[in-house]
Amino acid sequence: MSTRFFGERVERKEDDRLLRGHGRFTDDIGENALECAFVRSPFASARIRSIDVAAARTMPGVVAVYTAADVPFGDLDLPLLIPHPELTQPRTQKCLASEVVRYVGEAVAFVVADSRYLAEDAADLVEVDYEPLPAVVTPEVSARAEHLVHADVPGNVAADVTQVVGDPDSVLAAAPHVLERRLRIERSAAHPLEGRAIWARWDASEKRLIVYDSTQSPTSIRGGLAVLFGLPETSVEVIAPDVGGGFGPKIMLFNPDELLVPHAAMQLGRPVKWTEDRREHFTAVTQERAQVHEVRFGFSEEGRLLALDVDFLHDGGAYTPYGLILPIITAAQLPGPYRVPNYRVRFRDLYTNCTPTSPYRGAGRPQGCFVIERVMDAIAAELSLDRAEVRRRNLVQPDEFPYAVGTMWQDGGMTVYDSGDFPELLRIAVEALGPKPEGEGIGMGLAMYVEGTGVGPYEGAHVQVLVGGKVVASTGIPSQGQGHGTVFAQIVADELGVGVDDVTITSGDTRRFPWGVGTFASRGAVMSGNAMANAARAVAEKAKRIAADQLEADPADLELAGGEVRVKGSPGRSMPLAAVAILSNPLRYAFGGGAEIATQFQPRARPGPPLAEGDAPGLEATGYFSPVTGSTWASGCHAAYVQIDPRTFSLKFLKYVVVHDCGRVINPMVLEGQIQGGVAQGIAGSFYERLLYDEDGQLRNASFMEFLMPYATEIPDVEMHHIETPSPLNPLGIKGAGEAGTIPVAAMLASAIEDALGVRVDEMSLHPSRLFELAKPR
Amino acid sequence: MKVNGRELPDAGDPRLLLSDHLRHGLGLTGTHVGCEHGVCGCCTVLLDGRPVRSCLMLAVQARGHEVTTVEGLAADGSPLHPAQQAFHECHGLQCGFCTPGFLLVTAAFLRENPDPSDAEIDDAISGNLCRCTGYANIRRSVRRAAELSR
Numbered sequence: 001m002s003t004r005f006f007g008e009r010v011e012r013k014e015d016d017r018l019l020r021g022h023g024r025f026t027d028d029i030g031e032n033a034l035e036c037a038f039v040r041s042p043f044a045s046a047r048i049r050s051i052d053v054a055a056a057r058t059m060p061g062v063v064a065v066y067t068a069a070d071v072p073f074g075d076l077d078l079p080l081l082i083p084h085p086e087l088t089q090p091r092t093q094k095c096l097a098s099e100v101v102r103y104v105g106e107a108v109a110f111v112v113a114d115s116r117y118l119a120e121d122a123a124d125l126v127e128v129d130y131e132p133l134p135a136v137v138t139p140e141v142s143a144r145a146e147h148l149v150h151a152d153v154p155g156n157v158a159a160d161v162t163q164v165v166g167d168p169d170s171v172l173a174a175a176p177h178v179l180e181r182r183l184r185i186e187r188s189a190a191h192p193l194e195g196r197a198i199w200a201r202w203d204a205s206e207k208r209l210i211v212y213d214s215t216q217s218p219t220s221i222r223g224g225l226a227v228l229f230g231l232p233e234t235s236v237e238v239i240a241p242d243v244g245g246g247f248g249p250k251i252m253l254f255n256p257d258e259l260l261v262p263h264a265a266m267q268l269g270r271p272v273k274w275t276e277d278r279r280e281h282f283t284a285v286t287q288e289r290a291q292v293h294e295v296r297f298g299f300s301e302e303g304r305l306l307a308l309d310v311d312f313l314h315d316g317g318a319y320t321p322y323g324l325i326l327p328i329i330t331a332a333q334l335p336g337p338y339r340v341p342n343y344r345v346r347f348r349d350l351y352t353n354c355t356p357t358s359p360y361r362g363a364g365r366p367q368g369c370f371v372i373e374r375v376m377d378a379i380a381a382e383l384s385l386d387r388a389e390v391r392r393r394n395l396v397q398p399d400e401f402p403y404a405v406g407t408m409w410q411d412g413g414m415t416v417y418d419s420g421d422f423p424e425l426l427r428i429a430v431e432a433l434g435p436k437p438e439g440e441g442i443g444m445g446l447a448m449y450v451e452g453t454g455v456g457p458y459e460g461a462h463v464q465v466l467v468g469g470k471v472v473a474s475t476g477i478p479s480q481g482q483g484h485g486t487v488f489a490q491i492v493a494d495e496l497g498v499g500v501d502d503v504t505i506t507s508g509d510t511r512r513f514p515w516g517v518g519t520f521a522s523r524g525a526v527m528s529g530n531a532m533a534n535a536a537r538a539v540a541e542k543a544k545r546i547a548a549d550q551l552e553a554d555p556a557d558l559e560l561a562g563g564e565v566r567v568k569g570s571p572g573r574s575m576p577l578a579a580v581a582i583l584s585n586p587l588r589y590a591f592g593g594g595a596e597i598a599t600q601f602q603p604r605a606r607p608g609p610p611l612a613e614g615d616a617p618g619l620e621a622t623g624y625f626s627p628v629t630g631s632t633w634a635s636g637c638h639a640a641y642v643q644i645d646p647r648t649f650s651l652k653f654l655k656y657v658v659v660h661d662c663g664r665v666i667n668p669m670v671l672e673g674q675i676q677g678g679v680a681q682g683i684a685g686s687f688y689e690r691l692l693y694d695e696d697g698q699l700r701n702a703s704f705m706e707f708l709m710p711y712a713t714e715i716p717d718v719e720m721h722h723i724e725t726p727s728p729l730n731p732l733g734i735k736g737a738g739e740a741g742t743i744p745v746a747a748m749l750a751s752a753i754e755d756a757l758g759v760r761v762d763e764m765s766l767h768p769s770r771l772f773e774l775a776k777p778r
Numbered sequence: 779m780k781v782n783g784r785e786l787p788d789a790g791d792p793r794l795l796l797s798d799h800l801r802h803g804l805g806l807t808g809t810h811v812g813c814e815h816g817v818c819g820c821c822t823v824l825l826d827g828r829p830v831r832s833c834l835m836l837a838v839q840a841r842g843h844e845v846t847t848v849e850g851l852a853a854d855g856s857p858l859h860p861a862q863q864a865f866h867e868c869h870g871l872q873c874g875f876c877t878p879g880f881l882l883v884t885a886a887f888l889r890e891n892p893d894p895s896d897a898e899i900d901d902a903i904s905g906n907l908c909r910c911t912g913y914a915n916i917r918r919s920v921r922r923a924a925e926l927s928r
Contacts, residue, residue, distance in 0.1 A: 011866060018874030019862040021808015021848035025875065028807035117793065193812040193820055193909050194875045244810070244875030245909050278813040481873030481910045669869050673911060677872065680912030704817035704907070711904040712913040741912075 044697020105283025175298025194244020217518030445752025453736025454526025476516020478508020522736025535623030678741015782850030870919030
């Protein structure tokens with residue numbers, strides 16, 4: 001196989017449109033669509049006494065106002081996306097609440113009008129009479145169960161899951177050193193700069209529904225809408241056009257708008273569009289991260305971790321549409337790159353009167369990483385050992401792969417690391433970081449992580465050589481900026497021996513590829529990348545078969561290169577890929593473009609029917625990739641020097657080093673962009689952004705004025721190093737990279753701040769006022 | 779009002795935001811709306827050559843002024859503006875949603891300060907949020923745009 005583009009810093013093919021302002025985001029689609037606004041609950045917990053929409057309905061410019069009573073699916077519970085046998089008390093919300101609201105921002109009514117301005121005016125006219133109830137806000141309050149989020153869920157517990165590896169109790173009882181920590185992590189939010197948006201049109205004559213959705217999974221939306229509306233799947237098309245960032249929440253499916261906008265479009269016979277505003281995004285879009293961990297750990301005189309017991313509470317929010325995925329991930333990979341021979345982990349997934357949770361970049365991993373890295377630092381402090389040395393003594397060694405952690409993984413199988421070289425990551429990071437700079441308030445931070453990436457069940461791709469010789473390829477998963485249009489083109493171009501500019505990728509458009517799962521869990525490159533390679537290889541085989549007849553050669557002697565199929569070592573014996581594409585489709589009519597070579601009176605290279613038995617017309621193929629079970633495990637090490645200003649407690653990065661292993665790298669430029677962006681989001685969530693819920697469940701800082709998303713002035717340039725331990729689990733040897741940058745940042749920063757201020761850090765996120773409190777002499 | 783050198787119709791509705799008028803009235807959807815409260819900078823356009831938040835202005839306030847949107851940086855079919863070219867070369871964009879705002883800020887900034895220091899670059903772009911790139915490549919892009927503009 002040629003590796004001309006794989007591994008190269010190929011400049012992005014998708015840039016030109018976006019740079020010229022010609023991108024197509026969902027809200028850019030107009031076509032005279034009616035526009036919408038939601039009436040949302042201002043209370044975190046309340047009974048609805050009545051809803052009066054009369055004034056809104058009669059307002060000029062208003063086309064429709066929907067409450068639960070006005071839609072045929074008003075009584076339906078939204079789907080439980082990932083059922084799990086141990087999720088004993090799952091609850092999902094209804095499209096529009098009619099009896100009880102359980103978080104601020106829960107949708108109550110939906111207004112459709114001639115414009116967004118009028119829809120918002122009308123939404124203000126909807127009168128909802130609420131009887132406020134006590135709110136359950138933090139995981140600790142939820143665990144006390146003085147009030148219930150769902151009256152029929154005892155103790156607010158959606159699930160209570162325990163896993164045991166080895167014999168933690170007796171090993172802890174006998175361990176030379178035992179420490180305990182209570183480690184608390186607050187909520188975070190992804191905030192892609194494009195919020196959620198959806199546009200729908202019903203074609204009444206063809207009975208087809210067309211939906212544009214700023215989603216991470218158009219194929220799932222399509223399936224769900226077909227079921228909901230009783231339409232054949234083949235009559236529903238869902239397209240994720242340009243998506244302005246996702247980072248997780250856009251994988252959450254069946255937000256109320258995703259049902260109501262298509263429903264309104266079908267009922268009203270006009271295109272309908274809803275675009276979220278930022279304030280709605282703060283309360284109505286899923287969040288993540290809040291967990292409280294009670295940790296007990298025993299270790300030897302040499303600092304080897306002998307046993308670890310973690311009991312944590314997961315704040316699941318008001319509903320559990322995404323199942324138990326987040327706490328399962330925390331529990332499964334909490335041991336990180338370290339040997340933990342005896343491990344018990346228990347979690348309780350608890351209901352609170354806050355926005356429901358679903359994965360946000362990292363998805364349960366930053367919390368697990370925070371716990372194990374705090375454990376490593378605590379061991380180092382207790383034994384007065386170097387922090388890097390303690391980690392070195394506990395790392396899984398390169399000859400131990402595949403390495404079984406002993407826990408259940410998020411795909412239903414077991415947690416097994418496929419490959420890696422953890423000691424090398426640490427060695428490079430420490431070396432690259434270099435000596436500590438002179439100065440006041442400087443701390444060194446260190447954290448390592450693993451990331452299970454590229455989970456199944458599968459993705460697919462279709463690759464076709466057009467009659468002009470250009471190549472089009474498509475896959476079901478959409479891009480939110482990760483460069484799918486470039487990296488997949490690199491893979492296909494190499495397989496077909498064409499230029500990367502000759503390949504055009506379409507992703508996330510069910511009209512082009514209706515099968516697939518979605519973009520999440522750092523799986524796009526692993527799953528669709530390998531599917532692309534499989535499809536392109538099948539196309540190459542077919543091209544060789546057709547060309548072999550023409551060139552009177554054995555297909556095994558042919559190769560694809562330079563846009564041609566040619567006999568290896570015989571210059572001149574070749575034919576253009578375009579001609580092969582034409583010949584793949586036997587013709588009666590020459591329609592131009594050189595098609596006459598495939599018509600019926602031309603000499604034929606091969607006896608038998610024009611289309612060989614078992615063959616299909618067209619130089620195209622579909623390929624899939626579906627791992628048996630398990631993930632490809634990326635890993636890395638972050639190390640940094642930070643400086644804390646002794647008066648303002650502001651934070652400055654003096655140096656930030658990332659050593660990263662995601663197997664074989666397709667495009668280092670795109671990869672480094674993912675890592676730098678991930679680090680920025682990690683810093684943001686660890687030190688600047690907070691979700692300040694008060695005890696009534698009101699988010700007190702629901703705007704960018706008070707939720708301090710960092711600007712360039714807060715984010716350092718990261719120095720990056722790569723090592724490559726190819727994954728044995730897929731033909732391309734790649735592992736996912738999308739979330740890695742974020743995962744260890746909170747842990748690294750805790751380590752650095754501890755070092756800089758000489759205080760113990762047991763919580764995230766931090767901020768200057770909190771550092772001031774921590775540093776105050778007691 | 780004049781947009782990208784052409785005289786275009788005003789907004790009919792006096793309460794229409796400039797951002798909405800550009801996007802939905804005039805079809806210039808390259809101007810994006812990220813927060814509608816003037817923090818993210820996605821909706822940045824140039825008003826008489828200076829960056830403004832089009833979500834914080836009414837369309838009628840632009841009457842008699844000259845507005846430049848991202849579509850006005852380089853004509854269709856012609857080479858990219860140096861800022862656009864630099865963002866491409868340096869991978870200064872991922873999802874592309876914040877990009878128009880950064881491009882317009884960069885274009886205006888480099889006109890005033892063709893040879894900026896790193897600190898001046900950070901300061902210049904510190905009114906625009908990007909959630910994808912982590913800014914490192916945006917800094918490089920602005921530096922590169924300065925080179926390309928010389």
